Amino acid sequence: MYIKSIVIEGFKSYAQRTEVSDLDPYFNAITGFNGSGKSNILDAICFLLGITNLSQVRASNFQELVYKHGQAGIKKASVSITFDNTDKKASPLGFEDNDELIITRQIIIGGKNKYLINGVNATSTRVDDLFCSVGLNVNNPHFLIMQVLYASLQNPKRTEILAMIEEAAGTRMYECKKLNVQKTIQKKEIKLKQIQTVLYEEITPTLQKLKEERLSYLEYQKVVQQVEHFNRAYIAYQFVLAEETKESAANVLKDFQTNKENLQESVAKNEKVMTQLEEEVEEMEKKKQKEVINILRSLEEALSESQRANTRAQSSLDLSKQNLKSEEITYKSLVETMQEESKSLMSKEEGVKKAEEELNALQEASRKDADALAVAQHHFNAVSAGLSSSDDGEEATLAQQMMTCKNEISKAETEAKQAQMKLEYAQKELKKKEAEVKKRDAGYERDQEALSAVRKTKTNLEDKMKNVNYEEEKEKALLAEEVALTHDISQLRELYEGLMARFPYLQFEYRHFGKTWNPNSVKGPVVFLITVKDLSKARALEVTAGGKLYNIVVDTEVTAKKLLEEGELKHRYTIIPLNNISSRCAGPKTIQLAQTLVGYNNLYLGLSLVEYESELRKAMEYVFGTTLICDNLDNAKKVAFDKRIMMRSVTLDGDVFDPQGTLHGGNCWFCASSKTVPILCEVQEMKNTDIKLKTKMSKLETVKNELTSLKNVAEKYWKLKQQWDIKSEEAELLQMKLHQSAYHKQEEELLALKKTIAECEETLQKTKDTQKKAEDKYKGLENKMKNAKAECEKELKSAQQKLDDARKKADASNKKMKKKQQEVEALVLELKELKEEQASHEKLREAKQKAIQFYQCEVNVIQAEVSQTKESVEKSQKELAKQKQVILLHDEEIKAKSEEIVKYREENNELHLKLKELEYNIGKYQQEAADVATKVTKMLEEYKWIASEKQLFGQPNTPYDFKANSPKELYQKLQTLQERKQVLERAINIRAMNMLSDTEEKYNELMKKKRIVESDKLKILAAIEDLDKRKIKALHMAWKKVNEDFGSIFSTLLPGAKAVLAPSKNDILDGLVFRVALGNTWKENLTELSGGQRSLVALSLILAILLFKPAPIYILDEVDAALDLSHTENIGQMLNTHFRQSQFIVVSLKDGMFTNANVLYRTMFVDGISTVRRYQQLQGRKKCLREAEKAQKS
Template identity: 60%
Template sequence: MHIKSIIIEGFKSYAQRTEINGFDPLFNAITGLNGSGKSNILDSICFLLGISNLTQVRASNLQDLVYKNGQAGITKATVSITFDNSNKSQSPLGFETHDEITITRQVVIGGRNKYLINGVNANNTRVQDLFCSVGLNVNNPHFLIMQGRITKVLNMKPPEILAMIEEAAGTRMYECKKISAQKTIEKKEAKLKEIQTILDEEITPTMQKLKEERSSYLEYQKLMREIQHLSRLYVAWLFVCAEETKLKSAEDLKVMQDNITQMQACMAENESKVQELTAQIQELQKKRDQEVCGVLKSLEEALSEVQRVDAKAQSALDMKKQNLKDETKKRKELVKSMEEDKKMLVVKEKEVSKLMEQLQAVQEDGQKESSALEAAEQHFRAVSAGLSTNEDGEEATLAGQMMACKNDMSKADTEAKQAQMTLKHAQAELKTKQAEVKKMDSGYKKDQDAFQAVRSSREKLQAELAKLNYEGEESLLDKRRQLSREVSQLKETYESLMSRFPNLRFDYKDPERGWDRSRVKGLLANLITVNDVSYATGLEVVAGGRLYNIVVDTEVTGKKLLEKGELKRRYTIIPLNKISARTLNQNVVATAKSLVGENNVHTALSLVGYEADLRKAMEYVFGSTLVCDTLDNAKKVAFDKRVMTKTVTLGGDIFDPQGTLSGGARSQSASVLSSLQELREVRDNLNNKEAQLQETERQLASLKGTAEKYRQLKQQYELKVEEEQILQTKLQQSSFHQQQEELERLRKAIEESEETLRNTKDVQKRAEEKYKVLENKMKNAEAEREKELKAAQQKLNAAKAKADAFNKKLKEKQQESDAVALELEELRREQATYEQQIQAVDEAMKSIQEQIDSMACTVSQNKHLINISVTFFLLSFFFQVSRMLEEHDWIQLERHLFGQPNTAYDFKANSPREAGQRLKKLEETTTKLERNVNKRAMNMLNEAEERYNDLMKKKRIVENDKSKILQTIEELDQKKNEALNMAWQKVNKDFGSIFSTLLPGANARLAPPQGCGVLEGLEFKVALGNTWKENLTELSGGQRSLVALSLILAMLLFKPAPIYILDEVDAALDLSHTQNIGQMLRTHFRHSQFVVVSLKDGMFTNANVLFKTKFVDGMSTVTRSL
């Protein structure tokens, strides 16, 4: 089988359809300039053979194989090769009848591959199988020697060269399969270990446990059968006893009723007979109780216990009522005493107040007298020391006072002279300035008049602006801007809060024109307020999904809303006129509060605020639930027999007497009701701000007419203000104005100087008069001193006497005040004591009243229980027989056997009492066993045993397969070594022969490295003449290339293929070696077709057919030369 012709169209550089005919069956050469497309012919052959590694055809994807990647209008690449199949010994399997085989492969851009075999569609696998059957495996192409293959062989290490021999011998695939099998064995080994682990750790312990449980279950079944037998015996005996007792009780009851009637008739005269009959009744009851196995006795004991509890509760109630009466009387006495003490306290407080005022007055007088006494003592000491009192009240000597007078006179004289000088200077300058001012008075007066006229106009405009009140409009504009900002911020806050709870948003369209929106009350969550946020979570749990129900006035409104309101989601409607609600009884609430405390439990309805007309809806949602503060209190209240009401804790845990308990970790986010408070505050604030904004807009609209007038007046006013400022500045900067200011300054200086002169004259006059008086005193100093000393002594004595009298009076008043204050403090303490006692009595009365209420409720319930117990006591015998017949349908069928000898119900052979005791023990035993017995143990054990047997079977299969695989591997290893040795010898022989042909006088062989065997690797050994080289580095580059090429060709000879493709294998050789290659191919490969690409004459001169490629107008062309 060899290539006969090739047709290429749209493949790489061959844009147009190119037919290459006339291939020689043995040696074909292709030559041409670089880039002319000669290697593309080889790529087209590989492409048709179905190559999957596109790098060997120098492409990254299939699109690269199309001419210019499909950008030149050519969108598909097609290669068609016709093979000569006349040699039937090399024919592919299934094609022996065909002399020619035409195979076509086509790839379309964006499409798929298409194969044709003799014009018939085929898949990739079928094409590869066809070529593999003749030794052309394109994905392991030993028949393809591309550029660089020689260099790669030269760089191979001994194990890699050995791998080439293995590949040629066909043992390489076995080695791969062997490695894969060993990995599979390792996986299976791991699986075996896993199976063993499962057996040891899971299945075996489980089977052991199930066997034990099976034993327990069999024992349990045995006990159940015995219980069934004993139960029937015991129930039959009870039925017989009950039936007999029923008949006897009816007769006894009738007799007792007759006796009671007779006794009531003659009770007054026959008391002893009543006692006798009572004793007889008790004896009959005792006998009857014995006959029904204590059933009646238990009922009597229950009735007696209830009566005893009732009597105890009644006694406690009477005692509490008496305690309450005593506490009430005690409180009245305490209140009376406290009122009397209050009156006395008021009197004493007035008396103390009066005494305190008197004491304060005496203390003030005493302070005055003390001050007078101190002043008298000081004056006496000063006079004794020779001092006298000056005008300031200070003590000083006469000489000192005279010296001070002289200093004052001197100082006043100096100040008078300075003031006189200043006065003369100011008066002279004033006259000069006044003359200058008169000259410039006319110009300034004109400016002054203009300034006054402008000011008058400005004031007039200012008055007109004030009348317009436009400043109010400006303040309104500022207010509107501020309110707009606040409204925008509140809307954002409101929308943000609403986005967190979208279920709180309820919008609808009016169902009809003129719709009254007050008929729809809104979302229930928006209609309630929670005063205490701590209850929010509990109330939210109480309401549940009803929190998002819609409240309307009637069912008609609800129907219209659902049909035409265009609601955005499903809602539940609560019509106020139809909803029926259930609320808790006040006695139940009072009992709950008595159990856990007044402030620890509340009705859910009392914790929410709402409008009065919404009461029925609120009762429907919150009316039947209690809210407790803790889990323990909620549990205590919910399951108490007197309450038995659904209870919720503050954290949202639910206790339901019907058997439901829910709770656990709650969401950490805020509850809806707690967030609703914030949402409601924001909404109210938003509504308030929007109302303010509307009012501001209305006021602005009313002031809009004055705006234009105000702007005109404002413009005129600003002009006048500016003109006034300019004139004022001009006046202030004028010389006349400055002169006027200077004149004013001089006038003030003159006035100040004249005032100073007057003051200094007065000072001099007073100092001279005082000096004369002191001078006279100085002359009569001794007499004056005696006189002053005597007067000071008298004054001192009088002050002492007066101070002593006041101190005595003050002490008396102080003692009197202290006594009254003590009495007042004592009264206040008594008052506080009375208040504490009254408070304690009130608390005690409140506690007693609560206990009385609770006990009254208990007494009422006990009386009810007594009535029920008596009724049940009378009817129990009649119902017992009927109940047993209903519960045990087998009684009716086997009733005739009860008590009969030699039957299962022989009461003499089998003691019913012992059977009852044995039955009780067995029931206790089975109750304990039921907790642990596994009723599915039998089935589970069977399943476990099946699983165990299945695993053991699989384990044995895996172990057998493992031993067979290991045995096969051992046998194949031996055959592989034999095949490998044969291949080595054959390749070695051809290797030396080919190398001697390529390089005459030289020899080459493959030998294992020193100290190693053939199976460990092979390396090149080359001899030039008779000298064997140690390694290839001693050879030239061309010689090394010949060594590698010789090995490759020797490998080809070992397992010949019908076609060989060589791509520029002579690139590194000189011309003489190239000619030798051509000769070698002709002599050694007589049964294979070679397609060789070369640029050297030495190669293609030996070829039978030569094809030349050219590159014309951007496309490759091919011509045949020989």
């Protein structure tokens, strides 16, 4: 197998597709100037053969293999070689059927590395196996001969030459593996020693311990058997007790059942008597219903009818009054509006007056502050003069203040004596009155009971009225609220329209585009899309935004285009599309730096002072994101021109500093002439008004819905209300009667005396506190007298501080007053706007006045009707009261019978309680009997031995003899054994038996494995000894063959010279050395040879070793660089003579080498790219062959 052609594209210096075609099957040479790409062809062959050590192809990574590292637009390197495979004996395994093999390797920068065999993808492993099968292992390349390789062999050690012979003979790999096996045996020896240590130090003691634990386990089993024996006897005793309890429970249940039957008979007897009494009461109720109730019902119906008529009339009256009130309110509102307009006109005509009032207030405040300053000055002067200030603020000497304290103490003592005398008198009277009130009047008690009954009826009626869900005052309140809301809505709408009329340029109107149009795509002017967090910064924000404040925000540029082209806009507008706006915003680091420079509370980013919807963020950054708001000129100037910040800044008064060097001040361009209030404040007021208007309208709708629902339940409510009124009158009469009784007056006197006692006690406490406070103050003043000088200095310092504070406050008030004076002058220009509204409101007032007159007449007519229906209701109520007295007589008779029924019912209740108690005891004993029976059954099921040994329970001379073996002692023994069992359970290893057998088994297994390992070691050592003998035999054969070829090749390269590989001592295993003879003189050392001769010796050895195991292809890279021309020519002749079965590709710069080649390739570097040209040299090849044949014959 040999190379027919090579195609290189993008590999190293070969940027374009370059083909090295028609390679000779025997001898090919490549020549060219340095750097023209000769060795790159050899690198390409090694690259395709699958080299992994990139340093051998002069690269550190795959990217360096691509032309100019992929930076010239070429991102892929590809090498493709066509092999002749007609010689089937030398074919790669698996490819005997292919006469030609085309193998390609590609790498892509940032991508993958792939192989192709005859155009089909293949793995790198498959390609490596293909080449290794024909002796072309590029990662151990004996077929690749480079100058560096044989240069290192010009003065080799004897062991290095021996190593090369071993490699050629194939014994080198055996030596490496033998060393690895010996190392492994050493490691196993260490492991065996560790196993021996574990056996004697761990496993053997563990076995001993497990044997001891086995003894403890046997003791534990004995205790378990004893526990089982005693436990069985104790269970038998428990079984006998359960059966005895079962029998006694049955006897008790029989007695309880007899008592239950007796109680049930008594209950049935009482039930019979109660039934008879209830029948009598029912008969009396029927009689009452027939004779009295029917008349009462007819009277109630008549009363109800009168009440309904009265209610209807009253409702009509209320409605008319509401209409009248509504019109009056509207009229009043209109008048108030007109008055407000008059006031507004006066404030606009007398706008100065309103401002002057504020100015006067400021002047008054300024005057007060000046007075406070004078007082502070006076106080300071007084303290400086030696006077002291008392708690009430008066200046006096300490002696005067002490005299005042004595007077307060004397006054408190006098008041305390008076209060004590009054208290003693009241307590005496209280005891006397309490003795008189002990006897209670029977009539008073009856009246109180009657009052309680009436109140209870009233409460029931109130509950029914609440259940109706109608509130008497709610409807009136809702009507009044409806009128008030209507008035408020009218005022708010008028106010909103007035504000909008004042700023017509803020109204953005456009033509809508049909049903498919989404109104939400147009957000509106910026001024309406923001909310100012702090209105004191409104003017600064207006200057910040400038004309952008009136830009229109939309969702996309498509919407903006449609508005401009088809929206029929009335004014020129700038539109901000949210999806296409380029916004900039100052970073947090810049803001933090600026705030550090001038103070955190003295500077803000304009964007942080407004609130907006999140979807509008880009638009708001565009308007407010690049300007800083500062509190004064100095700070604004400082941040604007600071080289680290350099941002536009605006003061609160509207002064602007621009980093470009411009400065302008004063009010904003659109409000500088007449309006002192910032437009953002006005817009905020418009927004607030609109919110209030919508809230009021929503509330009005709710009120109307509630009024509609209330009318449906009003009739039912008024009927209950009428009955409640009757009971209220009864309650008032009884309450009045009670209050007029002597007993009630005595109660009131008692309360008055108790109140007097409490007041006297409180007075005593107050005087005591006052006296104590005055005494403490007196002691304090005495201490001050002792430290008069220090106190005087302290008070003087305090007075100085108060004087300074008062002076600062007076200066501030004076500054505010002057500022207000400037504002007053600006209000004079706003007078003309309200005068025209007076005429229209006057006409509306006259219309409302006529409506009020109409409703007033209607109210008078309905008022008369209400009076008439009210008299009818009062008459019906009197007749109904008489009939109710008759009903009371019937109720007393029924009450007597009912009390007798209650008596029997209470008796039956007691009997039922006894029955329940008895049933509970029966259930308890039944449950106890059932539990015992369950226990007996469960014990029989759980302990099967009970049934067979039951007859032995309690019998003498048996294990169940409870007299001989006391159950108490039995239980104690059982407890002792169980405790011993628990101790053993904690101490023993229950698994000791199993663990012992397992451990013994593992011990035996480990010993068996140990013996196997020792046996295997002996076998391996025997095998190594046998292989060493074979290695020596193979090494001698390789040495003889390589020595023969070495001498032949060297003689060809250097005619007349001889060379051999001789053992350094008696055996070749000690190493090999070169012996060279020039003519008949043998050289003892290579140092006696020239550099070229040493190179020929090294090259001869390499070629001899290669000839021992020939490869189909050999690559020589400038191996003649250190040789003269005659030696170079001899190398070409030698290759033709000794390597007739292999293909050679030689890179050389010398004519002596490539003149012997059959085909010569010259590389050139043209425009930064390598190129190749082919030259046929068949004549030279024939000449060399003839000379080689002559040499062989001779």
